[in-house]
Amino acid sequence: MRVIVAKDYEELSKKAANIISSQITLKPNSVLGLATGSTPIGTYRELVRLYNEGNISFKEVVTFNLDEYYGLDSNNQQSYAYYMNQQLFNHIDIKKDNINIPNGMTEDIGLECKNYEKKIRQANGIDIQLLGIGRNGHIGFNEPDVKFEALTHLVELDEDTIKANSRFFASIDDVPKLAISMGIKTIMQSRSIILLASGAEKAKTIHHMILEKITPELPASVLQLHPNVTVILDEEAALLLTEGDLLEMEA
C-alpha cells in the first residue's frame, strides 16, 4: 500500500482528482469505479474543475458505481444515482450510456447483480476504483463479517452504517436497510484502487486497515492483499500512524 498524507481535505481531494485525471489522460477510455458519501465530494468538484479548464474529457470514460440503496429510484434525492448526477455527471461530457449504477428498483436482484458483473467484465474490468471507508471498515456496502469471495450482491446495512448515513435523510427510519453493492471480490479485481479517508473519526479504522490483521470483521483490511492501492488521508485520519509506520510502508 502506498500511503499519502495530505495536510487537509482540500489537498486530499486535489491529489485524488489528479490521479484520476492522469489515468484518463493516459487512457481516455478508462473504466472508473466510483464511490458516493461525503468523502469524494471534493474529488468530484476538482474533476469538474479540471474538465471545465479543458484539461480532461470524459467522452470515452465508462463508470461503475460501487453501490445503490435498494428501493430508491434515481429521482429520489437520497439515491446514489441522484448524488452522482449532482456531484459529477451533470457537469461533465460523459455519455449517459457509459454510466453504470446498480438499479435499486430492480424486480430481480439476482439478475441485476449478475448483469452488473457481466457489464464490468465486458468493459474489460475496472482500471481505477475510488473508495471511501465506513467507520466500521466497510468498503462499498460490504459490512463487517463480509465474505471476501463475494461479487455484486444484496447486502443488509449494519446499524452503524444506518446511523452514520441517517444524516442525509429526514429521519433514521427513512434510511433503507438494504443495498446492492459490488462485493469484495469485485473491488479486489480492479487494477488499481484509491481509498480516501478524512477526519479523526476514521483514524482507528485506518490504523487497522493498514497495519493490523486482515479479517472479515474489518472488510477494508483485505486491501493489504491488493498489489496497487493508494491510500490518501488528511492529517486527522492519519492521526494514529507514526512516522515510522509511514516510512516502513515507503520502503
Ligand code: F6R
Ligand atoms: C459509498 C460507499 C461507502 C462510503 C463510506 C464512507 O458509495 O460505498 O463505503 O464510502 O460509507 O462514507 P463517507 O465518505 O460519507 O464517510
